[in-house]
Amino acid sequence: MFNALVVEKDDDGKTHAAVRQVAADDLPEGQVMVAVEYSTLNYKDGLCIGPGAGLVRAWPHVPGIDFAGTVEQSADSRYRPGDKVVLTGWRVGETRWGGYAQKARVDADWLIPLPDGLTTRQAMAVGTAGLTAMLAIAALEDRGLDKADGPVLVTGAAGGVGSVATALLAARGYEVAAVTGRPEMAGYLHALGAATIVAREDLAEVTRKPLESETWAGCVDTVAGAMLGRVLKQMKYGASVAAVGLAGGAVIEGALITPFILRGVSLAGIDSVMQPLGARQRAWQRIADDLPLDKLEDMIRPATLADLPDLGAEILKGRVRGRVVVDVNA
Numbered sequence: 001m002f003n004a005l006v007v008e009k010d011d012d013g014k015t016h017a018a019v020r021q022v023a024a025d026d027l028p029e030g031q032v033m034v035a036v037e038y039s040t041l042n043y044k045d046g047l048c049i050g051p052g053a054g055l056v057r058a059w060p061h062v063p064g065i066d067f068a069g070t071v072e073q074s075a076d077s078r079y080r081p082g083d084k085v086v087l088t089g090w091r092v093g094e095t096r097w098g099g100y101a102q103k104a105r106v107d108a109d110w111l112i113p114l115p116d117g118l119t120t121r122q123a124m125a126v127g128t129a130g131l132t133a134m135l136a137i138a139a140l141e142d143r144g145l146d147k148a149d150g151p152v153l154v155t156g157a158a159g160g161v162g163s164v165a166t167a168l169l170a171a172r173g174y175e176v177a178a179v180t181g182r183p184e185m186a187g188y189l190h191a192l193g194a195a196t197i198v199a200r201e202d203l204a205e206v207t208r209k210p211l212e213s214e215t216w217a218g219c220v221d222t223v224a225g226a227m228l229g230r231v232l233k234q235m236k237y238g239a240s241v242a243a244v245g246l247a248g249g250a251v252i253e254g255a256l257i258t259p260f261i262l263r264g265v266s267l268a269g270i271d272s273v274m275q276p277l278g279a280r281q282r283a284w285q286r287i288a289d290d291l292p293l294d295k296l297e298d299m300i301r302p303a304t305l306a307d308l309p310d311l312g313a314e315i316l317k318g319r320v321r322g323r324v325v326v327d328v329n330a
């Protein structure tokens, strides 16, 4: 038996999460059993701990969309007991049991070996959020973004994806403008490498203007909603936005077609969940090579399995800073 954060749903549709003992026989089928060391809290985990009916298919459920640990048993020749591995995505923690447990069983195809230069804890400080941030930056660079082009905007900057995007862009030599709704995060964001702080309210209003001054050379957008509508109109000619999430809402409003037609702006959608093995491994190695580990340490908020019900509610309110790293054995 081992510990897991188990979420159950009652007849009224309310979810209840608590640390319980579960058996290895309860785990889903899969070729590789992993002794989990660290997992993290992402926005989707908040949904799966709380009102997650749309993501979760069966109850009881163990959330945790990413984890890192050591292979304990393997029926796949690519992995042997003792190997360090990382998992992000593939709907683990959503439609099947995930990383909020001391053991997890998954398909071998979903794992990658721990990238060189990272510990399991550092890999989870990066986690799904960091992989997504790197994929977003790569998408902007593939569309021509260069350091000399001018400031790159990061929205939801104090959140998980935003924090890693800010630190990675700054480490790669970009001038980062970090948008936050929390003025008290300015010091934190400057320490991650942001050159300027933009107040969320300055971009919150929906305007009828078809275009605004050309300001941003690129954007990693984690919030969508009204803010994305404003940001699109402020992009420089030919610039791109990498849209990652919708923490600020799913509806984009405003005179939206003009930036695409009159400025050649492009919008890249980023999905880290189904990234094929090769692309995932390359993105992880770029993170390990580029991300200053002292900055990574600044982003970490340590947590235990028992802390997750409260933290899950916090992340849905946009109140978590940086990356919550869960030591499942603490």
Ligand code: NDP
Residues within 6 Å of the ligand: 041, 042, 043, 044, 128, 129, 132, 155, 156, 157, 158, 159, 160, 161, 162, 179, 180, 181, 182, 185, 200, 222, 223, 225, 227, 244, 245, 246, 247, 248, 249, 270, 271, 272, 273, 315, 316, 317, 318, 319, 320, 322
């Ligand atoms: P976090 O909650 O850690 O960060 C989101 C941040 O957005 C908050 O910290 C806050 O930043 C800002 N924010 C929250 N509410 C609003 C609002 N109403 N208006 C404007 N800004 C707001 O979440 P993550 O960083 O983990 O995830 C961000 C989004 O990206 C989520 O929608 C998530 O589902 C998605 N995502 C997508 C992935 C993919 O593969 N496409 C992978 C990972 C995440 P601040 O206080 O600084 O303003």
